[in-house]
Amino acid sequence: MPGHGEERGSNRLREATPSLETGNILTTPIGYIESCFTAKNGTPRQPSVCSMSRAYLKINKNVFNNPEHSVMGLDQFSHVWILFVFHQNGRLSYKAKVQPPRLNGAKTGVFSTRSPHRPNAIGLTLARLEKVEGGTIYLSGIDMIQGTPVLDIKPYIAAYDSPQNTSLSPNELTVHEGQDESCLPVDEYTSIDCKAADLPLCSDEPVHSTVTDGCEAAGAKNSKEDKEPYLNCADSLKERKKLEGRCPDVAHVCDENNPSQSRTSILVAKQDPIHGVSNETTESGMDDSMRSRPTETRLESPEECTSKDLTSSVPCWVSNSPVTTLRVRFTPHSEMELRTFKAADDTDTEKTPFKYFQSPEEAKRAITTLLAADPRSVYRRKRCEDRLYYFTLDMVHITCWFGEGFAEVLRIKPISSLHHSING
Numbered sequence: 001m002p003g004h005g006e007e008r009g010s011n012r013l014r015e016a017t018p019s020l021e022t023g024n025i026l027t028t029p030i031g032y033i034e035s036c037f038t039a040k041n042g043t044p045r046q047p048s049v050c051s052m053s054r055a056y057l058k059i060n061k062n063v064f065n066n067p068e069h070s071v072m073g074l075d076q077f078s079h080v081w082i083l084f085v086f087h088q089n090g091r092l093s094y095k096a097k098v099q100p101p102r103l104n105g106a107k108t109g110v111f112s113t114r115s116p117h118r119p120n121a122i123g124l125t126l127a128r129l130e131k132v133e134g135g136t137i138y139l140s141g142i143d144m145i146q147g148t149p150v151l152d153i154k155p156y157i158a159a160y161d162s163p164q165n166t167s168l169s170p171n172e173l174t175v176h177e178g179q180d181e182s183c184l185p186v187d188e189y190t191s192i193d194c195k196a197a198d199l200p201l202c203s204d205e206p207v208h209s210t211v212t213d214g215c216e217a218a219g220a221k222n223s224k225e226d227k228e229p230y231l232n233c234a235d236s237l238k239e240r241k242k243l244e245g246r247c248p249d250v251a252h253v254c255d256e257n258n259p260s261q262s263r264t265s266i267l268v269a270k271q272d273p274i275h276g277v278s279n280e281t282t283e284s285g286m287d288d289s290m291r292s293r294p295t296e297t298r299l300e301s302p303e304e305c306t307s308k309d310l311t312s313s314v315p316c317w318v319s320n321s322p323v324t325t326l327r328v329r330f331t332p333h334s335e336m337e338l339r340t341f342k343a344a345d346d347t348d349t350e351k352t353p354f355k356y357f358q359s360p361e362e363a364k365r366a367i368t369t370l371l372a373a374d375p376r377s378v379y380r381r382k383r384c385e386d387r388l389y390y391f392t393l394d395m396v397h398i399t400c401w402f403g404e405g406f407a408e409v410l411r412i413k414p415i416s417s418l419h420h421s422i423n424g
C-alpha cells in the first residue's frame, strides 16, 4: 500500500484525475530549451557553475498566438527563474532519500536536494537574461539540456526572492544603540555599477508608496491598489528606470501576515545577487511599527556544520562539500584541436563554427569551469575512476580523464565530424 513507509514512488502521482482544485494539473510546455548542452553528461549541476553557458527559448505559438506579448517587459529584468521538466530522467521514479554528488555517497532527503529525481520531476533554474527578441528569450548561466520542456518563466526580483532582502525574524536581529536604523550611512551601500550617492537612501518620503506588485496575497482587498495593481506597478517601473537598469532593485515589500505593515525598500547589490550574493536593504517610507524594527543582523553562534550568511543557512555539504574542486589541464594536442574552432570574427571557412560560444577561448573557459566542479556521478567517481569521460558542449565533443585532484582534457573534436564518422 502506498503511504505506509514506502520509500519509492512512480505511479501514484499519475493516477489522479486532472483538476486545478486538487493540484493535479496537466501541464503544457511554453517552449523547449535550445541549449549548448546536448546531454546530461557534463552539464553543470547548477547554473552558477558556468556563467558562459548559453541557451534560448522560443515561446510556443500554441500557448500564445502572439508569443512576443507574453514576454513584454521581461527585458527589464537581469535574471529569470525557469521552471522546467527533467524530461531525460528516463522514467518518473523517485526515492525519499537520495545521494547528492556533493555528499559523495551519503544520503539525505530528496527535498533537501536539487536532485532531478523527485515526485514531479520539476527543475528550477535561475538564469541570466541576455536579451529578448520577439517571442524568444536568450539566456546564459544555465544547467538545462537541449530539448528541455519549459513550464514557466518568472522574473527574479531580489526583494521577493532573496531572504537577505525580506523581513528578518525578530530573534535574528539587534539594534545598535544610537543608530538611526531608518537611514544607514550611504557608504555602507556600495554597489557594482551605480554610484551609491545617486540613491535616495535617506528620503523622508516613501519612494513610491502605492506599489502593490506582489501584495495581492497579503489580502489587501478593496484597496484601490488591489483593483489596479498593474497601474501602480508602472510607478515602480518608472522609478526603477530612474534608478538605472539593474541596480538598485527598488521594490515594495509586503508582510504577508500583516499587509498594513508593507513598506518600500531600496536594495543595493553589493555583489552579483545570484552568484555569491550579498544584498543590503534599507528602508524608507516605513510606518512606525516598521521603524521600531532593527536593521542590523546578529549572527547566532554557528551551529556545527551549518553555514550561515546574514539571513539564511545551508548545511555544510552545500557550502563546504567533501568533494574538492579539481585542477583542470589540457594536453597540447587538445589545445591545438580547440583552435580548429572558429571565433565569431574569424573568416577561415575550414574551421568549425560554434553555435553558442564566441571563441575557442570562451569554450575553453567553459570546459574548465565544468570540469573543475567534477561533473561525474558518485557512482562514476567511485567505481569508474580510471575510465574516460565524454561530454559535449556547443559543437564540441570532449574526451577527458580524471586523476587525483585533477581532470585532463585529452581530445576535442567537432560534433559534426563525429556524426560523420558514425554515419559512415
Ligand SMILES: C[S@@+](CC[C@H](N)C(=O)[O-])C[C@H]1O[C@@H](n2cnc3c(N)ncnc32)[C@H](O)[C@@H]1O
Residues within 6 Å of the ligand: 039, 040, 041, 043, 044, 045, 046, 047, 085, 086, 087, 088, 089, 114, 115, 116, 122, 123, 124, 125, 126, 143, 144, 145, 147, 148, 149
Ligand atoms: C541537479 S539538476 C538541478 C537543476 C535545477 N537548477 C534545479 O535545482 O532544479 C541539474 C542537472 O540536471 C540534469 N538535467 C538538465 N536538464 C535535464 C533534463 N531536461 N532532463 C533530465 N535531466 C536534466 C543535468 O545533468 C544537470 O547537471
